[in-house]
Amino acid sequence: MNTNELLKRLTVQLKQLEQAVLTHDANLPKREQKLLQDVDRFNSELFIQSGAKLAPCIEQIGKSISQLEKLIKGKMSTSTIALSCERIQNRFSAVRRALSTTSLGVKSAANQKAFRIATAKKRRNKFHDESGFNWIAAGVMHNSHQLYEELNKHLNWVSTFEQKILNLQFKLDSCHSADKIQMQNEILLVHRRLGKCRQAISYIEDRIQAFERPFSQTYKSFNR
Incomplete structure (x- = not known):
């Protein structure tokens, strides 16, 4: 040829x-x-x-x-x-x-x-179990809408605990000396719950960022 x-x-x-x-x-x-x-x-x-x-x-x-x-x-x-x-x-x-x-x-x-x-889900579950917040339902960690609902719930609890501490503090100032120790212990207990609730809020906010980051990256990749 x-x-x-x-x-x-x-x-x-x-x-x-x-x-x-x-x-x-x-x-x-x-x-x-x-x-x-x-x-x-x-x-x-x-x-x-x-x-x-x-x-x-x-x-x-x-x-x-x-x-x-x-x-x-x-x-x-x-x-x-x-x-x-x-x-x-x-x-x-x-x-x-x-x-x-x-x-x-x-x-x-x-x-x-x-x-x-599946690997990312398994990793999130493991992190959730080891975080100390496994009392928050694991299923919540895989749904953005439920995460925001959980965040809002904890924010409401923070307000409730803060108001309860103020009320107890007011009672402590005016209560009989024999009741002060019990009142102080109760205030301490509410402070602990408030601290745990604030930790949970930080944890949930981190989960929201981790959940939404892949969608943000996908959107940027799709539109570049």
């Missing part, structure tokens, strides 16, 4: 592959695009590409064919031209393989995402 026929055949192959790739990219559901948006589907020596869409590969193969044409016109050695042709054919094969394995890539990405979520 002479070089003109070789270049013509490669160009025809590229056009055919381009049509298949355009159809593939146009039919990609948004969910699959999102799952694969940061996935490198090829060896970096073949393509610079990430995500579900394969159109960037067509452009890169086209550039390789143009480079091959320059090598031929420059009368480069047969081995150099053969190596360039082999690289182009490897790229063709890689894209064809990718066209037929997108669903497998999506399944793998979905499994990895599920694993990451």
Whole structure:
């Protein structure tokens, strides 16, 4: 096969592959695009590409064919031209393989995402159990709305405890000396509850930040 026929055949192959790739990219559901948006589907020596869409590969193969044409016109050695042709054919094969394995890539990405979520949930549960606040229902830790409800509940308790301390302090100032020790112990007990409640508020606020941070990062990533 002479070089003109070789270049013509490669160009025809590229056009055919381009049509298949355009159809593939146009039919990609948004969910699959999102799952694969940061996935490198090829060896970096073949393509610079990430995500579900394969159109960037067509452009890169086209550039390789143009480079091959320059090598031929420059009368480069047969081995150099053969190596360039082999690289182009490897790229063709890689894209064809990718066209037929997108669903497998999506399944793998979905499994990895599920694993990451499960691992993060397990880590949150462990932290919750070791935090000393496991009297707060663990289920609350996985729901932003419930976290805010729990925070509001504890803020109300703080106000209640603070008012109770003021009332008890007022009574202490005017109570009989025989009752002062009991009153002081009661005030001390409410102070302890108030301190524990404030610690819980800090803990819940940390959980809210940890819960919402992944969604914030995802939003930024989606809009960049």
